[in-house]
Amino acid sequence: MKKEKIKKLGKYFGGIIAGGVLILAMTLLITVPISADDPNDATAQPPQGVEPEQPTYNEVKEVIHNPPVWRTYKDFNAWWGENRDHATLLTIGKVQGSDYFIHPMSALQTGIPSGTAVVLMTSNSYGWASTRNAQKDSTAQANLTSFLQGGGVVIVDMGDNDYYDGYLAPGAVGTPSYILETCQDATLDLAAVATNHPIIIGPDGIPGTADDLNNSNVDMAYSCYVAHGNLVDGITLPPDAKVIMTSTFGGVEKPILAEYCYQGGRVIVDTVTKEFVAHQPPGYGYTNVMKNLFSYALSPEAKCAPVNQPPTISNLGQFKSDGILPIDEISITTESTVVFKATLNDLENDKVKLQIELKEKDQPFNGQGLLESDFASSGNEVSIARYGLINDKYHWRARAVDEKRTASDWQEFGQIGNIDFEVKLVPLYTQVRSPYPSDNETKIWAVLPYAEGPAGNYDCGSTIAQCGCALTSGVMVLRYYDITTVNYEDVNPRTTNEWLKNNKGYFAGDVNWLKVAEYSDYRIKYDTAKSGNYVNNYTLLDKHLNKNQPVIAKEINPGHFIVIDNKLATTYGVKDPSWYNTKKLDEPTTDWASKIRDYNNNFYGLRLYYPGDGIAMKAISLSLASPAEILITDPLGRKLGKDPISDAEYNEIPDGSYFTENIDDPTGELPPSNEESKVIYIGNPIDGQYNIEIIGTGSGSYTLNLLFYDQNGQSKEIILEGNTETNNIQEFELDYSNQTVQQIEIYRIVDIDIKPGSDPNSINLKSKGVTPVAVLTDEFFDVKNVVIESILFTGTQPLRGNFEDVDNDGDLDLILHFNTQSLRLSPTNTEAVLTGQLNNGSLIKGIDSVRIVNK
Numbered sequence: 001m002k003k004e005k006i007k008k009l010g011k012y013f014g015g016i017i018a019g020g021v022l023i024l025a026m027t028l029l030i031t032v033p034i035s036a037d038d039p040n041d042a043t044a045q046p047p048q049g050v051e052p053e054q055p056t057y058n059e060v061k062e063v064i065h066n067p068p069v070w071r072t073y074k075d076f077n078a079w080w081g082e083n084r085d086h087a088t089l090l091t092i093g094k095v096q097g098s099d100y101f102i103h104p105m106s107a108l109q110t111g112i113p114s115g116t117a118v119v120l121m122t123s124n125s126y127g128w129a130s131t132r133n134a135q136k137d138s139t140a141q142a143n144l145t146s147f148l149q150g151g152g153v154v155i156v157d158m159g160d161n162d163y164y165d166g167y168l169a170p171g172a173v174g175t176p177s178y179i180l181e182t183c184q185d186a187t188l189d190l191a192a193v194a195t196n197h198p199i200i201i202g203p204d205g206i207p208g209t210a211d212d213l214n215n216s217n218v219d220m221a222y223s224c225y226v227a228h229g230n231l232v233d234g235i236t237l238p239p240d241a242k243v244i245m246t247s248t249f250g251g252v253e254k255p256i257l258a259e260y261c262y263q264g265g266r267v268i269v270d271t272v273t274k275e276f277v278a279h280q281p282p283g284y285g286y287t288n289v290m291k292n293l294f295s296y297a298l299s300p301e302a303k304c305a306p307v308n309q310p311p312t313i314s315n316l317g318q319f320k321s322d323g324i325l326p327i328d329e330i331s332i333t334t335e336s337t338v339v340f341k342a343t344l345n346d347l348e349n350d351k352v353k354l355q356i357e358l359k360e361k362d363q364p365f366n367g368q369g370l371l372e373s374d375f376a377s378s379g380n381e382v383s384i385a386r387y388g389l390i391n392d393k394y395h396w397r398a399r400a401v402d403e404k405r406t407a408s409d410w411q412e413f414g415q416i417g418n419i420d421f422e423v424k425l426v427p428l429y430t431q432v433r434s435p436y437p438s439d440n441e442t443k444i445w446a447v448l449p450y451a452e453g454p455a456g457n458y459d460c461g462s463t464i465a466q467c468g469c470a471l472t473s474g475v476m477v478l479r480y481y482d483i484t485t486v487n488y489e490d491v492n493p494r495t496t497n498e499w500l501k502n503n504k505g506y507f508a509g510d511v512n513w514l515k516v517a518e519y520s521d522y523r524i525k526y527d528t529a530k531s532g533n534y535v536n537n538y539t540l541l542d543k544h545l546n547k548n549q550p551v552i553a554k555e556i557n558p559g560h561f562i563v564i565d566n567k568l569a570t571t572y573g574v575k576d577p578s579w580y581n582t583k584k585l586d587e588p589t590t591d592w593a594s595k596i597r598d599y600n601n602n603f604y605g606l607r608l609y610y611p612g613d614g615i616a617m618k619a620i621s622l623s624l625a626s627p628a629e630i631l632i633t634d635p636l637g638r639k640l641g642k643d644p645i646s647d648a649e650y651n652e653i654p655d656g657s658y659f660t661e662n663i664d665d666p667t668g669e670l671p672p673s674n675e676e677s678k679v680i681y682i683g684n685p686i687d688g689q690y691n692i693e694i695i696g697t698g699s700g701s702y703t704l705n706l707l708f709y710d711q712n713g714q715s716k717e718i719i720l721e722g723n724t725e726t727n728n729i730q731e732f733e734l735d736y737s738n739q740t741v742q743q744i745e746i747y748r749i750v751d752i753d754i755k756p757g758s759d760p761n762s763i764n765l766k767s768k769g770v771t772p773v774a775v776l777t778d779e780f781f782d783v784k785n786v787v788i789e790s791i792l793f794t795g796t797q798p799l800r801g802n803f804e805d806v807d808n809d810g811d812l813d814l815i816l817h818f819n820t821q822s823l824r825l826s827p828t829n830t831e832a833v834l835t836g837q838l839n840n841g842s843l844i845k846g847i848d849s850v851r852i853v854n855k
Contacts, residue, residue: 070100074122084275085122088286092295105131108140112147118297121167123275124160135167144170148265153297159228159271169269171262173236176229176271181249183224187215189243199244203295218289221282227271230254261304310408311346311400318421323383324569329414332422332548334565341383342398350402351375354382361393361419375403393419426480426550426565431468431577445494451506458509460663464493467663470511470561471497472577473552477609480550483520504717507623507705510661510677513607514621525612528683533605533659542567554605559662571601578666616713618738620682626702628724629695630678635688641680644697645727655683690734696724708741716741720842723780733845751776752834752846756806760851767820774806775814783814790837795824827852
């Protein structure tokens with residue numbers, strides 16, 4: 001072989017020692033390569049025209065020496081007798097099978113044993129693809145990085161890239177291009193010389209001694225091929241890499257040996273032809289470069305400062321304002337505060353803080369506007385509260401940052417790309433002057449007349465500020481459901497009060513809750529079945545709040561209404577239209593000056609709304625303002641209301657509720673109200689005849705307000721007035737039809753006596769005479785108020801009528817006479833009905849038994 005060829009091939013097999021350092025501790029299989037040639041024959045060469053074959057291995061178990069100093073990864077010992085890596089290791093006192101082991105490159109993929117200090121990857125000859133692929137395997141590279149994180153040293157010969165590209169070095173990008181410059185010198189880098197780098201001054205650590213490298217003893221004794229490629233072309237080293245040796249390529253000095261720290265360990269890379277027999281000193285023993293390189297890799301000076309490992313973050317969570325109840329992903333919170341939590345850990349036990357990036361749904365993450373916690377000890381759960389959120393949908397991510405400013409990767413909460421939570425607030429509106437929603441608005445409506453104002457003669461007062469808690473609570477619920485305008489007007493206590501007043505929306509000052517639904521065009525609907533008075537029905541309250549349906553709650557004393565909009569771990573969030581700084585149902589104390597009230601987690605009743613479909617509700621509502629109770633019986637005999645005589649309360653009619661209602665001045669300026677209305681609501685009533693009883697619980701006057709809705713949403717109101725006393729029962733009959741409210745009528749049931757003094761009441765329909773019928777006066781019904789012309793008895797008008805005491809009880813009754821042959825009766829009738837009208841327009845009805853005879 002020509003000398004030039006020998007020089008070139010010397011490079012191919014001289015790079016076996018350029019490798020790396022790893023610290024591991026376990027017993028390994030030692031692989032001993034078998035060379036095709038005599039390793040001591042410097043003139044050995046492959047047959048002409050034949051590439052050398054890839055080597056085979058005999059695997060021999062070795063007795064572990066603790067710690068193994070070297071772990072050498074190469075698939076063979078170099079050809080042509082060059083095994084100078086082995087000779088150099090022996091020179092510095094290392095013993096194969098005890099201090100260092102030789103393994104195939106594929107062993108990197110199984111992990112690097114604990115206790116290893118240095119891992120080196122020596123020459124890859126011509127550049128075998130199998131060896132290259134084993135080294136570049138992702139698992140092998142991950143194991144190298146893990147080894148470096150433990151403080152190890154990795155040495156990589158990257159120059160054997162003749163046939164294929166070369167190895168990869170952790171922390172570098174790419175692999176050197178194959179560039180072979182002839183007859184150039186290797187030169188020590190001036191900066192490395194100036195700083196007395198350990199590789200240059202040698203194992204003794206003393207400059208100017210025999211083991212120093214210099215520009216005369218780092219080159220070949222013969223041959224010009226000092227390097228295969230360089231560390232610039234085809235490869236990018238980290239910016240902090242230090243150059244130790246250079247050579248000239250295209251007239252430019254470029255690095256051929258360099259080092260840098262990566263992940264806490266040291267990486268040494270080179271393209272030097274340093275294992276060839278021609279390298280100084282020539283022969284088969286050590287080489288100057290390898291001896292100094294290996295000694296440095298094993299010295300304390302090769303250690304890099306440990307890389308600060310990023311902290312870790314786990315257990316991301318989003319919570320309500322109490323920091324206890326979680327907010328499920330993609331769910332709604334009715335609070336303006338969200339608490340973010342995570343558990344932070346740091347390997348170096350540094351203090352760690354939490355960073356949160358919270359963005360509205362349409363905003364991408366950009367690392368700006370971060371929320372930060374204080375620093376906390378590693379292992380702790382850390383939280384951040386974000387206040388003042390507005391109605392919108394949000395997503396967020398988190399990371400941990402230690403006190404050395406090393407950060408973890410960002411971690412997005414929940415499923416990536418999801419909306420994490422939605423804020424949907426019940427807006428705070430007040431009946432009194434306040435900043436909610438603004439002082440300019442509240443000062444206008446607070447002083448306006450509530451309902452009928454002074455004419456209503458309400459115990460609570462006459463203004464919205466004094467009586468408008470239910471009204472204002474209704475406004476808050478309307479606005480929560482995005483009902484912010486009605487009839488082109490803003491929904492607020494002023495406009496809503498005016499609409500309710502003009503549309504029969506009040507019962508003696510109490511809000512008719514059905515009217516609020518009508519006002520919304522049924523975009524919300526009133527729950528007639530479950531609304532009612534009950535002390536602390538938390539189960540029902542939670543059911544609605546869990547569906548993000550805020551409720552209107554009646555407080556026990558005084559009769560004050562608020563909105564409960566949020567469930568917390570031990571209490572509830574509230575919006576109070578009067579005590580507007582009250583945030584929870586269990587405030588620590590009542591503070592009049594600060595507008596804070598403690599309700600001790602109590603409530604007396606719930607008025608419930610749910611999202612509507614815009615379709616009108618069929619319904620009946622009754623409100624009785626009186627010292628009396630009310631009881632209604634439907635066409636199927638089911639009862640709803642209370643009988644005070646038997647002290648029995650009934651709730652038999654589906655979709656019906658019965659409760660009491662009253663309103664008080666929440667400011668405390670007026671004494672509590674003594675007035676209380678009895679209220680009945682029936683949703684989806686069936687058609688037919690309903691019986692209503694007013695049963696006195698004391699002496700006084702009453703007003704019965706009745707409101708009916710048909711299936712088309714049309715309504716009709718009827719007001720009845722009268723007097724009562726304890727245990728007095730007054731009956732009314734209602735004929736309900738859901739086709740049209742105009743057909744609905746209600747009659748007061750009065751006592752009549754057909755043919756007074758007779759029993760039975762026999763009527764001969766063939767008689768040419770008259771049939772007398774008496775309408776009887778009682779303590780609370782005066783027949784003098786009857787419009788005689790309106791009377792019909794079995795559809796027949798009376799011939800005449802006069803007043804006399806028919807039943808001898810000392811008061812005048814109305815006696816009427818009817819043409820017997822005009823009576824619309826049949827032989828099968830057993831009852832006859834009389835109807836009529838009073839002076840005030842209300843209707844009466846009386847029923848008595850008859851016996852029809854034919855003579």
